[in-house]
Amino acid sequence: MTTARLPSMQTAANAIQKQMGPEPTENIAEPKWSATRQMKALRWHGKADVRLDTVPAPEVTEDEDVILRITGTTICGSDLHLYQSEIVGLQKGDILGHEFMGIIDAVGPKVKNRKVGDRVVVSFQIACGKCEYCQKKLSSFCDRTNDSSLMQKLYGQRDAGFFGYSHFTGGYAGGQAEYVRVPYGDVNTLPIPEKLCDEDVLFLSDVLPTSYHCVVDTGVEDGDVVAVWGLGPIGLCALKWAKLKGAKRVIGIDRVPARLEKARDLCGAETINFDEVSDIPKKLLEMTNGRGVDVALDCGTFHEPKGMLHKAQKLLMLETDSPETVNECIKSVRKMGRVGVIAAYSLMCNQFLIGPLMEKGVRFIGNGQAPVHKYWEEILGRIQDGSFSAQFMVSHRVPIDDFPALYKAFQARVAGVEKVFVETQFSSPPGKGYPQMTRVADWPTK
Ligand SMILES: NC(=O)c1ccc[n+]([C@@H]2O[C@H](COP(=O)([O-])OP(=O)(O)OC[C@H]3O[C@@H](n4cnc5c(N)ncnc54)[C@H](O)[C@@H]3O)[C@@H](O)[C@H]2O)c1
Ligand SMILES: [Zn+2]
Ligand SMILES: [Zn+2]
Numbered sequence: 001m002t003t004a005r006l007p008s009m010q011t012a013a014n015a016i017q018k019q020m021g022p023e024p025t026e027n028i029a030e031p032k033w034s035a036t037r038q039m040k041a042l043r044w045h046g047k048a049d050v051r052l053d054t055v056p057a058p059e060v061t062e063d064e065d066v067i068l069r070i071t072g073t074t075i076c077g078s079d080l081h082l083y084q085s086e087i088v089g090l091q092k093g094d095i096l097g098h099e100f101m102g103i104i105d106a107v108g109p110k111v112k113n114r115k116v117g118d119r120v121v122v123s124f125q126i127a128c129g130k131c132e133y134c135q136k137k138l139s140s141f142c143d144r145t146n147d148s149s150l151m152q153k154l155y156g157q158r159d160a161g162f163f164g165y166s167h168f169t170g171g172y173a174g175g176q177a178e179y180v181r182v183p184y185g186d187v188n189t190l191p192i193p194e195k196l197c198d199e200d201v202l203f204l205s206d207v208l209p210t211s212y213h214c215v216v217d218t219g220v221e222d223g224d225v226v227a228v229w230g231l232g233p234i235g236l237c238a239l240k241w242a243k244l245k246g247a248k249r250v251i252g253i254d255r256v257p258a259r260l261e262k263a264r265d266l267c268g269a270e271t272i273n274f275d276e277v278s279d280i281p282k283k284l285l286e287m288t289n290g291r292g293v294d295v296a297l298d299c300g301t302f303h304e305p306k307g308m309l310h311k312a313q314k315l316l317m318l319e320t321d322s323p324e325t326v327n328e329c330i331k332s333v334r335k336m337g338r339v340g341v342i343a344a345y346s347l348m349c350n351q352f353l354i355g356p357l358m359e360k361g362v363r364f365i366g367n368g369q370a371p372v373h374k375y376w377e378e379i380l381g382r383i384q385d386g387s388f389s390a391q392f393m394v395s396h397r398v399p400i401d402d403f404p405a406l407y408k409a410f411q412a413r414v415a416g417v418e419k420v421f422v423e424t425q426f427s428s429p430p431g432k433g434y435p436q437m438t439r440v441a442d443w444p445t446k
Pocket of ligand 2: 076077078079098099124206207
């Protein structure tokens with residue numbers, strides 16, 4: 001793989017990683033590639049340059065692997081950080097995608113509880129199933145599947161390996177493709193009951209456990225007032241989970257009209273458009289009679305600073321991330337209120353409000369990458385008993401060929417795009433009540 005002509009941050013990060021050498025892991029990240037079977041896959045080629053390429057399909061590489069024929073895949077807000085080249089460790093040719101499901105096509109000799117033909121959802125993280133964290137189902141924190149010495153150096157610890165999320169999280173090929181290799185197949189797949197359609201369950205891979213984790217880990221109690229920054233799929237679901245956990249009021253903050261409308265109409269939220277209201281903490285204080293909200297959840301995105309100060313600092317590489325949203329959260333919560341950060345951040349920011357955090361006794365909680373394994377069975381139960389459905393957020397269905405155009409449209413947040421079901425040659429027809437296929441080229445551009 002070449003890194004020539006890549007953005008300098010990626011080139012430097014990859015060079016440092018190479019020089020430090022890998023951290024030890026229990027398994028191999030790079031799959032064996034088939035000499036005979038080809039597949040379509042979405043690959044990163046550079047900043048804002050992703051392409052649908054035809055490449056070899058993966059094969060069983062280690063004894064505990066399963067190979068999946070993908071029947072449903074999607075794009076996540078986190079993919080936009082890769083698209084924008086804001087996460088280090090990307091290499092030209094990396095296959096992206098960490099939220100997907102399918103049918104088992106092959107199993108390694110040591111796979112015990114899955115067989116060819118099983119229909120499963122895959123967690124976005126690759127857990128070994130045995131380490132201290134995996135034993136507690138804290139799968140995203142698995143100690144044994146990510147070889148990034150760069151993450152070890154910068155963070156002091158390493159996350160688990162993630163599918164399709166750069167070499168900073170292990171360099172595993174992702175699931176925006178027709179086939180994928182899933183290491184530790186018994187551990188990282190969840191069998192799905194026949195009566196549920198793919199759209200019902202695909203988001204157990206990431207968005208549903210992530211939004212649930214954000215609410216549970218930060219702690220929402222009966223009667224709380226909860227404010228959510230960012231009304232993408234994560235924020236919208238967080239509004240719903242907060243209500244299910246007893247919040248008496250939920251307030252959503254964003255600027256995208258279709259998302260604000262969804263929050264009001266489908267999630268029972270009050271909303272604030274940050275294009276119309278410049279001082280969000282002031283507005284939230286007004287809305288709560290000066291008390292502040294009990295819980296603030298950051299479900300936004302670190303690479304879209306609002307103000308000139310952070311636009312400039314980011315541009316000059318004086319900071320990698322903007323602190324604007326977390327600062328608004330800190331100012332908006334009541335004394336001893338809770339702030340949960342589920343939005344992804346990369347490294348560091350300036351002007352962080354450490355004083356108010358300390359003086360107000362704010363409980364500031366980094367939620368981490370969500371441990372999918374801890375929640376996915378419980379949420380599947382809720383989908384089955386009807387107490388939660390992802391249907392409200394699925395806005396479109398497109399073919400895999402449209403992936404590059406989808407990245408562009410998802411980034412521009414046009415046509416009311418929220419969560420998208422991306423079909424492959426192996427997909428079933430749309431489930432009842434879910435969108436029919438459209439082509440991104442036919443979507444309105446606003
Ligand atoms: N921790 C995890 O396990 C995990 C997993 C999945 C996604 N994420 C992260 O969660 C976040 C949300 O994901 P998503 O798929 O909903 O993303 P998305 O990109 O679809 O939505 C983000 C929303 O935030 C809004 N926004 C931007 N700046 C804002 C601001 N200053 N105030 C309020 N809103 C603002 C945008 O308009 C957008 O609607 C992303 O940062 C993503 O990386 C984390
Ligand atoms: Zn994601
Ligand atoms: Zn583990």
